[in-house]
Amino acid sequence: MLIRTWTPPKPKELPGDSAKAILKRRYAAGEIDEDEYLRRMSGISQDW
Numbered sequence: 001m002l003i004r005t006w007t008p009p010k011p012k013e014l015p016g017d018s019a020k021a022i023l024k025r026r027y028a029a030g031e032i033d034e035d036e037y038l039r040r041m042s043g044i045s046q047d048w
Contacts, residue, residue: 020044023040
């Protein structure tokens with residue numbers, strides 16, 4: 001007997017949910033300082 005299951009499609013990434021957008025929000029909110037922001041942005045840029 002064959003049973004099929006339905007898997008809902010994965011939601012597309014929202015523009016505001018990109019790694020860069022999240023870092024920008026955290027920096028703007030004061031959760032991370034400028035050095036941390038720049039270090040992480042540099043890491044993101046190297047990965048892409």
